[in-house]
Amino acid sequence: MIVDDKQEMEGFWIYGAIHAIKALSYVYDLLTFPVYLILQRPWEKRKASRRIKARPISKDDNQITYRGVDSPKSMHIMLEREKVDTLEKILLCVVKMYGNKKCLGTRQILAEEDEPQPNGRIFKKYKMGEYKWKSFSEVEKLASSFGRGLVELGMKPRNNIVIFAETRAEWMIAVHGCFKQNFTVVTIYATLGDEAIAHGINETEVDTVITSHELLPKFKRLLDMVPEVKKIIYMEDQLKPTSTKGYKDGVQLLPFADVIEMGNKSSASANSPKNDDTAIIMYTSGSTGVPKGVLLSHNNIISTLKAFSDAVKIRSDDIFLGFLPLAHVFELLAESVCLLTGVPIGYSSPLTLIDSSSKIQRGSKGDASVLHPTCLTAVPLILDRISKGINEKVKKSGPFRQAIFNFAYEYKLKWTKRGYETPLFDKYIFGAAKQVLGGRVRLVLSGGAPLSPDTHNQVKLCLCVTVIQGYGLTETTSCATVMDTYDRTTGRVGAPTTVCDIRLENWEEAGYRVKDHPHPRGEIVIGGDIVSAGYYKLPDKTKEDFFQEDGRQWFRTGDIGEFHADGSIKIIDRKKDLVKLQLGEYVSLGKVEAELKTCPVVENICVYGDANKAYTVALVVPNQHYLEEIANNLGIIGKNLEELCNSPQIEKAVLQELVEQARKCKLQRFEIPGAVKLCAEQWSPDMGLVTAAFKLKRKAVQERYQHEINRMYAS
Numbered sequence: 001m002i003v004d005d006k007q008e009m010e011g012f013w014i015y016g017a018i019h020a021i022k023a024l025s026y027v028y029d030l031l032t033f034p035v036y037l038i039l040q041r042p043w044e045k046r047k048a049s050r051r052i053k054a055r056p057i058s059k060d061d062n063q064i065t066y067r068g069v070d071s072p073k074s075m076h077i078m079l080e081r082e083k084v085d086t087l088e089k090i091l092l093c094v095v096k097m098y099g100n101k102k103c104l105g106t107r108q109i110l111a112e113e114d115e116p117q118p119n120g121r122i123f124k125k126y127k128m129g130e131y132k133w134k135s136f137s138e139v140e141k142l143a144s145s146f147g148r149g150l151v152e153l154g155m156k157p158r159n160n161i162v163i164f165a166e167t168r169a170e171w172m173i174a175v176h177g178c179f180k181q182n183f184t185v186v187t188i189y190a191t192l193g194d195e196a197i198a199h200g201i202n203e204t205e206v207d208t209v210i211t212s213h214e215l216l217p218k219f220k221r222l223l224d225m226v227p228e229v230k231k232i233i234y235m236e237d238q239l240k241p242t243s244t245k246g247y248k249d250g251v252q253l254l255p256f257a258d259v260i261e262m263g264n265k266s267s268a269s270a271n272s273p274k275n276d277d278t279a280i281i282m283y284t285s286g287s288t289g290v291p292k293g294v295l296l297s298h299n300n301i302i303s304t305l306k307a308f309s310d311a312v313k314i315r316s317d318d319i320f321l322g323f324l325p326l327a328h329v330f331e332l333l334a335e336s337v338c339l340l341t342g343v344p345i346g347y348s349s350p351l352t353l354i355d356s357s358s359k360i361q362r363g364s365k366g367d368a369s370v371l372h373p374t375c376l377t378a379v380p381l382i383l384d385r386i387s388k389g390i391n392e393k394v395k396k397s398g399p400f401r402q403a404i405f406n407f408a409y410e411y412k413l414k415w416t417k418r419g420y421e422t423p424l425f426d427k428y429i430f431g432a433a434k435q436v437l438g439g440r441v442r443l444v445l446s447g448g449a450p451l452s453p454d455t456h457n458q459v460k461l462c463l464c465v466t467v468i469q470g471y472g473l474t475e476t477t478s479c480a481t482v483m484d485t486y487d488r489t490t491g492r493v494g495a496p497t498t499v500c501d502i503r504l505e506n507w508e509e510a511g512y513r514v515k516d517h518p519h520p521r522g523e524i525v526i527g528g529d530i531v532s533a534g535y536y537k538l539p540d541k542t543k544e545d546f547f548q549e550d551g552r553q554w555f556r557t558g559d560i561g562e563f564h565a566d567g568s569i570k571i572i573d574r575k576k577d578l579v580k581l582q583l584g585e586y587v588s589l590g591k592v593e594a595e596l597k598t599c600p601v602v603e604n605i606c607v608y609g610d611a612n613k614a615y616t617v618a619l620v621v622p623n624q625h626y627l628e629e630i631a632n633n634l635g636i637i638g639k640n641l642e643e644l645c646n647s648p649q650i651e652k653a654v655l656q657e658l659v660e661q662a663r664k665c666k667l668q669r670f671e672i673p674g675a676v677k678l679c680a681e682q683w684s685p686d687m688g689l690v691t692a693a694f695k696l697k698r699k700a701v702q703e704r705y706q707h708e709i710n711r712m713y714a715s
């Protein structure tokens with residue numbers, strides 16, 4: 001009884017308080033509206049958001065092709081005027097422009113210390129210092145030395161070389177060192193499995209691999225699978241010496257600094273690449289089969305750089321936080337734009353990014369709090385985590401704060417849609433969230449996978465940042481489209497950039513046609529200088545996906561999109577994600593997953609549709625915290641994750657949540673999973689169930705859980 005009373009009282013107070021705030025904000029709106037109207041000129045923002053960005057240039061029954069309307073901007077024009085057409089020339093050019101300005105920064109690790117945890121365990125944590133910077137001139141000198149060092153080591157023209165390392169300053173130095181000698185760099189994701197790594201190294205016939213202290217031990221096993229490899233260069237750890245014992249005989253292991261020193265003394269000359277030489281063979285994990293090497297020429301990369309600098313407003317006073325894998329073309333491009341604009345890049349890692357990151361000592365600062373970056377790149381997975389993190393924090397802050405937060409959120413959502421800013425709420429309500437990333441972030445570039453509108457809005461509103469989404473593939477050297485800075489919509493990826501055309505082609509089988517109303521729909525085909533020449537040593541696959549037309553290279557993406565009236569694209573499906581069920585209905589598995597992923601209990605999900613069945617089933621990796629909550633509500637206590645996942649009662653409750661969510665999103669009956677299996681293990685690239693960019697590998701997931709899938713359909 002007492003409890004009830006208390007809750008009632010609390011409810012009453014909250015209700016009263018919210019009411020008062022609403023009334024106040026109403027009066028505030030009335031008073032400030034005329035001022036804001038004049039100061040913020042919302043109509044201009046609304047107009048800028050609706051601006052036409054691309055127009056059709058050709059059209060028939062089967063296809064429609066769009067081209068952007070914008071003309072090249074100053075950086076793009078400068079590169080053409082100065083004939084900067086390779087990455088080697090980029091580095092020389094930026095040294096001339098920015099010389100002693102800060103270029104690449106590495107956070108100093110001072111010591112590793114034991115930190116006792118409340119539960120009695122002891123974790124190793126870093127004591128960290130400031131960022132230490134290398135200037136543009138220093139980076140260029142180091143790259144030159146590294147390139148000459150490789151020549152001294154016996155690297156010959158036409159040799160490929162592998163970089164297999166996490167993102168860090170030495171990665172950039174190494175890659176530019178290779179460009180100076182016209183060595184083609186093979187990049188492989190650090191998170192791939194052994195087989196895939198060995199495949200990339202084997203196929204490109206390299207004898208020299210550049211790796212890092214952390215990844216070197218992998219080669220104890222790998223070297224037997226890649227007999228050609230004779231030299232391994234490792235980037236050192238700041239604290240610990242690297243053990244070179246236990247590796248195959250006859251393989252030489254050298255520290256990165258030694259190669260630089262060899263090059264510093266060497267008089268080998270540079271061997272500049274040409275515009276159409278291959279700069280990088282980038283192994284993409286792909287969602288099926290073995291990884292494919294995508295050939296990227298200097299021309300491809302310079303073209304995207306031009307497009308990127310036309311589309312994204314990076315300013316010379318920006319500071320960039322680099323932490324996505326550089327083996328991902330999107331990050332490499334973003335960092336290259338930073339070089340070009342004279343923007344310092346401070347490197348970080350998921351282990352040290354924010355104050356609460358796992359390697360940061362209690363009470364000390366994460367990289368973002370020290371660097372105070374203004375822009376960064378992210379993949380949707382990271383933004384989803386941030387968004388879920390905010391929700392959880394708000395939920396834990398108690399009903400009163402939660403109510404205020406929700407009110408502020410709705411308020412801001414409403415007014416920003418109309419083109420207004422909300423400076424007071426930004427300062428007093430959302431200010432704290434912004435501090436997590438150092439307090440100054442203004443621009444987040446998202447790529448790699450479609451970003452859900454909910455997450456897009458939440459990150460934009462709560463962190464008070466601009467979130468720009470782009471679309472492209474490794475085969476198109478990342479961005480083929482980028483959202484306009486003034487575009488305030490969500491769920492779309494922007495219009496074609498200044499260097500490519502985008503075509504939609506009918507895909508009859510699933511009923512996507514360019515004649516569709518209200519928007520033309522079809523498979524996205526991209527043409528222009530950004531399109532790769534093809535896959536390394538895979539002529540058949542290259543022929544299947546690439547073609548030449550009017551002297552341009554085109555690539556069939558397998559993604560389905562629609563063009564909106566302003567020339568922006570929305571990605572609506574993927575060919576591979578579509579299955580036809582027993583009664584002939586097509587289900588877009590990707591779409592269903594995207595909707596169901598917004599359920600708090602869902603950490604990851606794979607929907608499966610059997611062609612001989614009339615409905616789908618779902619494999620779900622649950623959010624442990626939320627699953628425990630569900631268990632508590634059902635009175636199930638003291639079970640571990642595995643036991644919870646195996647409980648039929650909990651399975652039923654989760655299925656219920658999925659069905660409710662599916663109904664809310666207006667999914668069709670046959671799209672809604674009829675059964676669910678909870679998977680206790682996280683799906684990681686190591687297990688081969690998701691790609692390095694965390695896209696589902698359907699086939700692998702299906703094979704692993706075939707038994708469960710059969711059981712679900714049988715039940």
Ligand SMILES: *[C@@H]1O[C@H](CO)[C@@H](O)[C@H](O)[C@H]1NC(C)=O
Pocket residue numbers: 157158159182184272273274277
């Ligand atoms: C650069 O190397 C490639 C082979 O990797 C070769 O075909 C090309 O001719 C070289 N470019 C120059 C300018 O020497």
Ligand SMILES: *[C@@H]1O[C@H](CO)[C@@H](O)[C@H](O)[C@H]1NC(C)=O
Pocket residue numbers: 195198199202225226227
């Ligand atoms: C690499 O090549 C060697 C011999 O050429 C072979 O034994 C090994 O299985 C290959 N590994 C992979 C992963 O293809």
Ligand SMILES: *[C@@H]1O[C@H](CO)[C@@H](O)[C@H](O)[C@H]1NC(C)=O
Pocket residue numbers: 145260261264265
């Ligand atoms: C390169 O050599 C010069 C002169 O011998 C020396 O001053 C400089 O520190 C060296 N640089 C590196 C990176 O070893």
